[in-house]
Amino acid sequence: MNMLEVDGLGHTYKGKDGSHTAIDGLDFTVGAGELVCVVGPSGCGKSTLLRTIAGLIRPSRGTVSLHGTKVDGVPRDLAVVFQDYSRSLFPWLSVTRNVEFPLRSLSRTEREARAVEALAAVGLAAAGKKYPWQLSGGMQQRVAIARALAYRPSLLLMDEPFASVDAQTRFELEDLLLRIRREQDTTVLLVTHDIDESVYLGDRVLVLSKSPATVVAHLDVPLGPVRDQIGTRASEDFVELRAKVAGLLQGGPVSVR
Amino acid sequence: MNMLEVDGLGHTYKGKDGSHTAIDGLDFTVGAGELVCVVGPSGCGKSTLLRTIAGLIRPSRGTVSLHGTKVDGVPRDLAVVFQDYSRSLFPWLSVTRNVEFPLRSLSRTEREARAVEALAAVGLAAAGKKYPWQLSGGMQQRVAIARALAYRPSLLLMDEPFASVDAQTRFELEDLLLRIRREQDTTVLLVTHDIDESVYLGDRVLVLSKSPATVVAHLDVPLGPVRDQIGTRASEDFVELRAKVAGLLQGGPVSVR
Amino acid sequence: MNRFTRTAQRWVVFVAAVALWELVTQLAEASGAAMSFFFPPPSEIALTAKDLWFSSAFGKHIVPGVGRMLGGWALAGVIGVAFGILLGRSRHAMAYLGAVFNFLRSIPPPLLVPFFVAAVGTTNMQFPTIVFGAIWPVLLNTVDGARGVDATKVETARVFRLSRTQWTLGVVLPSALPKVFAGLRLSLSIALILMVISELVGSANGIGNQLVRAQRDYEPTAMWAWIVLLGVLGYLFNTVLLALERRALAWQPRHSLETQALATGG
Amino acid sequence: GLLGGDDTTSSSGSTGSTGGVEKAKVKVGVLPVVDVAPFYRAIEQGYFKEQGLDVEPVVMASGAASIAAVLSGDVDIAFSSYPAPLLAQSKKIAEFKIVADALTAKPGHIVVVAPPNSPLKKPTDAPGKKIAITARNTMTDLAPMSVLKTQGVDYTQVEWREMSFAEMIPAMERGEVDGAVVVEPWVTTAMKKLGAVPVFDGASGPTAEMPMSGYVAIGGSGKFATTSPNTVAAFQRALAKAQAEATDRTKVEPMFVKYAKIDQETAQLVTIATYSTSLEANRIQRVANLMSEFGVIKGNLDVSTMIPSSTSNK
Amino acid sequence: MSGAPRVPASLIGLAGFFAIWEVASRTDLVPGYYLRPPSVVLPKMVTLLGDPAFVRAVVATLVATLLALVIAVLIAVPAGLVLGSVPPVRRAVMTLVEFLRPIPSVALIPLALLTFGTGPDTKITLAVYGALWPILFNTMYALDEVDPLHVETARAFGTGRLGLLRRVALPSAAPFVLTGVRLSFAIALAVVISTELFSGGTIGLGQVVNVASGGGFNMDTVLAGTVLAGLVGYGANAGLEWLHRRAFAWSQPRGDAE
Ligand SMILES: Nc1ncnc2c1ncn2[C@@H]1O[C@H](COP(=O)(O)OP(=O)(O)OP(=O)(O)O)[C@@H](O)[C@H]1O
Ligand SMILES: Nc1ncnc2c1ncn2[C@@H]1O[C@H](COP(=O)(O)OP(=O)(O)OP(=O)(O)O)[C@@H](O)[C@H]1O
Ligand SMILES: [Mg+2]
């Protein structure tokens, strides 16, 4: 069964001076345990899409269904890594407390264990006692990732989660995500600007058009469940898919650069 | 003559619970009109380096000199694109007003002309009247870039300026930066996590070590002043340099993936 | 900057002001200026104050009033924060209660005396008067702070389906806290002022009662001594509150403009 | 020259000539009480105009405020209950001159009342009881204390509670106080609203016919009372004319309603005290003596020094 | 307290308040002759508003309040900007300020009468003194909360100290400063009315109430004055809120789903 079903979804932001249609008539589904990458031009409506799925904004048109029931309000068992990661951390809580914050149903020790584990996974084992504003941009972003992972959601929405980390860390985090997805069978919807990343991570890649976003293509990525940074990226399939996505994004014929 | 001279630069953040040395004993110079890319692991101290050069924090050790005079306070003719672009925009000003903010010395019409030009250059001609919070992440980042460009500084410091835009836009902005640098003879120091980008853009690439940051290598990029996205990236020199930077960053021997 | 210069900085203006006060009043007295009777020099006030404050007046006039004032202020703080968060985060609460609160807030406390006299009687009205007057700065500032919770943080909280308490105490309250403290500091002095005003009616003791008696009995030195006592009390309570504030807001990257100034030497 | 000519001008002024007033425009600080009813009548009937005065009433909130206003020179003449200016004079704040006497207590004007079920039924009940007064060291506590003292009751054991007249009535109803010292129109009001009963009269025995209030000005070099004797005399003449008419209820009742905001019904019931037509130092001296007796004034105060030399009343 | 300007809901709230008062007064839960019910007070208020003398008094009170508020803003905002951004000055001045703040203006009335006379100067001066603090404190605290990155951005673009205050600190502090102004309006109104009430001398709502309460049970007039003061403050607050919404649309809360 489909975990997530998006049906005729559209959203228009209303303002005093005119309204702005961010997304329009989006249709797609995501199966349970799938990892779908979303790519699209800047400002096309990817963040808006994630927000509607998370139930944070009520779409102007269409529906989002989770497990067959229509989303109305924030669904359970959901975690989001926001694009604006620095603002999504609570400045009055230390890094560890930030990660522990959503885990209120757990016992204290379990909470701590989860936080320590998640922070170690993103390479921030030593930063637990610091406050968010004492961290670099990339470190803050990793705290936000650690918080989402520690929550162990069944649906994980990530909005450009690796934008601010260096290449090396990015690779490690990508592999971390793949591993966790395998282990916990998490469904992931991940927005990225890195075409390579979308192909490397995704079971499928959803290509969106310019604003208002519509679905341009829905590509399957037949690279198998286990991937590795060097082998996979060097494979012919990978290079071909990458070029395909890039071409779709440019809106022109597929060209390899 | 050297435009920028960094000499034994070190900075230690002091906190209630211990202090943290972000950078230590950095030495390098940047010639006038050069474009130097800085790469380094997340949290190594790149943003701290830019802040000391901009005179926003006083370094604990060492000096920064511009045109041979020691920096004390914010130097003139400087523009910064901050990593945390969304917070660096003023929420009470419209996009156009944000871009006009630093152009106080100009006449009103000239200010407006510059803002319109800069916004058009980053592809936001239509967003001038909106407020920053009505924009997507990537659009906000482009506003911050437009603001810095409209200022026409002689020294431009950019902290991961293209992290939140899609690949296509990123290419366009990279080329825009190269063009402006050529036309206005701007000296640019640009922090990036994208190794390809650092090689594509830079006259030189400065590779920093893990925290506390020290200079690992200072690579010349002999790709000539005019580059193009398809040709340059496909060139052998490019691929080789890219691999070299990646290797240096990993701290191990150079390996090509 | 070392401790000593900081302390010196803290007191230099105060000491200069008192010195000037002394000088002016002494000169006025010496020249026999008309109103000098009502403006005694601070040295004289200090002597009277010593006798007045540390006599039996302490237990009789100072302690009960100050106790009421502190209690009233604390209650006002709790109510103000609670309603502030409610009104700041709930459109409905604001729609229904906002008007009533704005109406009540605008009634000058002395005009409210009839209500309190009617409701709790003449002798018991001090406490409600203090609470009623001291609520507003906390309430309004809390509303402001609660409404100002950053949008991304609101969304983060909603995504993780925080419980109501966690949302209120863990997100809204901390982000409103700096503004709450601004309100609490304003309320503190208002509570002290209302303590005095409320002691004008129906009471046989209290600083306000003594102050007005000194006024009526043409004893300006005593009157000034009571006024100075209010200043001293205000200063003391404020100092304690500031220490509390520093602890509660320790997480803040202290204070942006100040650190800027320090970091760059000006 | 001004000081030298004082007496002659004032005597010529007292013959009724209006040409001699030094200051035609006079500001008078008054309170919204029954004591000033004749003053308003004098304005309404043009008695001040007859004397060449243009009198502007400035309504103050309390005797103390009125005194402060006259001290600062903001008003030329201030109405006040006597204790305040006498106390101020004894502290040598300024040279107070009593320009005119306003009201003298008659039985029923200042009364200690108690609600019907109060334990305070007679003067001897007073010790240990809570009794509401407007303020300490005013007529509201001095007069009853004096009465109690002469009856041999221990007045020091009374617990005085300070509040406004309006608050005394609900306070008595709630039993917060056992009684209250009220003056007209509140005596009437308390009886009407609460069925309050008089316990004893505040103006009886030692305080019978006690002067309650008057009009004061400031003397001394350069001050109104000294520089404008003719004006003072003119004021006295005009006011005296109205005070003399005040024995006629119909002439003061409208003033009660209009200026003291007493409702028609109550106004018809209030006891009207005596409005003095003369200014006698020895009568007012009784107030000073009363204040000395209870330690409000330290030492003795000679009220005769406070009567301006130009006084037209004998 | 700005929010959805839903008139019906706000009226329901106010109506509820008056209903409770009416019931309390009618059932003699409180002495009804003393706390007159709104059904008596509100008509009385309307009657009084037809009396030119009363209207003059209300206008006098309002003008004094507004004048005091304007003066307080002109003093407190610049002072708050300086105190909030120059730590040494802040340290030096705050000690004195903390001594002065808790001194009630009511206690200063006699001294003010002696110094400024019975004219409107007294009440305006005292009202300025009372209204300064909320504006000053909210300005100072708002400066503490200015986003450091805004400051850094402006500084990086060569903005000087004054420019920083005017172009960054002031706009980002402005919404909270306006909240301070809303607090201050009520305080200025309270001080003006209290001064009229306790000192007299000038015409005003406070004096009307004082005169009324001196002459027997005119509690209807007293309460009408009280309700009117509340309505005046309510109106002023609504105006300031409207200003807030207009001027600071950027600071409106976001992130709540409708
Ligand atoms: N205000 C601060 N107080 C204390 N420590 C800080 C502060 N700012 C940064 N640091 C620390 O200094 C180090 C360097 O931070 P910086 O922001 O310069 O890193 P960066 O190289 O820009 O990293 P990134 O690529 O993730 O942005 C980090 O370890 C961080 O924790
Ligand atoms: N609160 C808002 N009010 C009005 N318009 C908005 C608002 N938020 C977003 N928009 C508009 O909606 C469009 C889509 O925004 P969104 O943030 O979803 O883009 P995005 O795909 O995430 O872009 P990016 O990759 O740059 O983050 C943009 O054109 C933006 O201007
Ligand atoms: Mg986005």
Ligand SMILES: [Mg+2]
């Ligand atoms: Mg950084």
